[in-house]
Amino acid sequence: MPSYGEAVWRRAGAWVAWVGAGLLSCAGQEDWSSLNVERWTRFRAAAENAGGPVTVVAFGDSMQATYRSVPRFLFPRLVGLLGQSGRSFDGEYPPVSMPVLEGGAQSTRAAETAWARTNWFLEHFVLPPDGAVFWSHRGYPADGSMPADRLGVHYVAWPVGGELLLQISRAGGPWETALAFSGYAPAPEGRYAEVALEPDLYRVRVQGASGTNLVLWQDLRLSTSNGLHTAWLQRDGLHLRAVLNTPRSVLEPVLQNLQPHLIFWHMKELADYWNLVGPDRAEAVLSNDLEQLELLWQKAAPGADVIYLGTPYEARDEAGTPVTQPQNRLVRDLARRHGRIYVDGMTPMVSYSWMRSQGYLVDGLHLSDAGYAVLTDLIWRQLGLETLRLDRRLYITRIGDRVHLQWAARSNLVHEVWVSTDLQSWTPIQSGEGSEPGAGTDWPLQRAGQTFFRVQWRPK
Known part of the structure; x- marks a missing residue:
């Protein structure tokens, strides 16, 4: 039977926990079922122990877009239970945190040639002297100011970096320099700079004072809130090779500074690997890269639970080049080996034709809002997330x-x-x-x- 959450009973003064068994497959058929759906104890502990913000990371390609994905529905449901304590990286299509460039600052993407020089796999910003980037927050008062008492910036220090200024605007007021810090390092290195202030409504601005500096994204949090702190490490067309080609000296510190409690992964990778290494090698190479990604989580985010979502069907599955089952087989096996959560998002969707008939697709690859809402509800029920902050004692x-x-x-x-x-x-x-x-x-x-x-x- 599915595990809907933790149940507890009392005997002779002792508390004993019971968790339901995982889903079972039918005899004689390949097992695609969800795995380890109770393995979110770190996330639960962070959400229930009032130790500060609870950081969740959406990681992936266009399947994780802020306007069209499971996290688009899942994160607001979690906010409904936990509240919101802050935001960090906001994906390729920021729903809230809008960057504004000034003074010759430029935006670059990993898909462009500049990514090999600037050492990051997502959109980021290059600041010349006097160049700046600031963020305004859609739907918030005082010119888009967000409640916070910890204001910071993720950036890459590198050989041509110079001095940077972290500036803040309080309740829509003028910019004030709160911190000067170095963007120089002899080799590329991920870093984080932060200031602690009194709780108020704030915006963040980063200005280059000298050198050529690399800014990744802002980070705003209410440190006394036990609500959700969201980060979207997402870009359309992203594949794992771009992530793994990012220097570990950059990638690991950025994840370590985020301190995630839950990482939610969903990508369509196998077809990309056909193009990268050829169909004959694609599955073996993707399996190895997935293993490298898992090792990254273990080293840079040891306090995080991980959800791997088995991806639903797509048009290629009925066009003679099936990709969904082979990829899900690799991902499910990865989750099994490492004791991670795997949610079967394929079997409930029956087939590509069935998904089309139900209105669950917007094209041959991407789900509609209705489709993502179904998957979100599936995850919510299988993990028993509705029991968060519920007194589960009898x-x-x-x-x-x-x-x-x-x-x-x-x-x-x-x-x-x-x-x-x-x-x-x-x-x-x-x-x-x-x-x-x-x-x-x-x-x-x-x-x-x-x-x-x-x-x-x-x-x-």
Whole structure:
């Protein structure tokens, strides 16, 4: 059965956790099912322990675009539970943080020839002396100012770098220099510069004072908030070779400075690798590159859980050149080897023709909003994300010859209470919808032996 979340029961004063089994495949068929859907303990701990912002990273190509992807729906649902504490990288199509260039500053992309010189696989900014970039935030007051008390910038120090100025605007006011820092290094190196201020509405501006400097993106956070801090490391047409060709001296520090708690990966890669290395070698080379990506997560983001999404079908699958199943086989095996979450986004989508008939595609490759909403709901249910910040304990009070059971409830969750005398055979005693703050029931005590109870929750 799917694991809808953690269920907890009490016996003799001890708390014991129970998690449902993973999805099972049908005998004789290749197993495409989701894996390790309970393996988001780091993310859950960060979200529930009030230790500051909870950083989530959307990583990928056009399948992760800010205007058309699972994170476009998933992140707002998480914000609905956790709140929003900040933003960092905002993808190729920034929905909120809009960069504005001044004084001869230029924007460059990894797809252009400049990427080999500037050492980053996403859009970034080249600042000459007196050149600058600042960000305005769509939908926020005071000329697009965002609530924050930690303001920073991700950048690359390199041999022709000079001095940089981190400037801030408070509540739409004038720019003030808050920090001067160096953009020089004998070899390219990812760095992060930050200032701590009183909580207020802010914008960030970075100006070059000397040399030629490389700025990647701003970072604004409320350090006292336990809400979601989002980052989109995304570009259309991105493939893993571009990521892995980025110097590790740049790539690893940027990820380390983000300190993600959850990384969500979704890419269409196999066809790109046909073009890169040829069809005969594509799967072997992609498998190796996926392994290198996983090693990057382990080294640069050891505190992060990772979700790999098995990609849905596309037009090539019915045109004689199937790519979806071979790629998902590689990605699922990667997740199995490393104990990562793998969500099967292929099987529920049946086929490419079926997806078209349901209105789940906008072209031969990309899903529509309706399609991404379905996948988001699938992930939400399989991981049991609705139980975030839910008190998952079962409280037991003895009253004479019976016990009173009490547990937390939410209007969008169905709760199920079970009883057992041997921890092997379980009998349901109550199931239903609840409302905050909780629900309860009574149960008679047995004259001899022990009685065990458990509660679990699932979305409606």
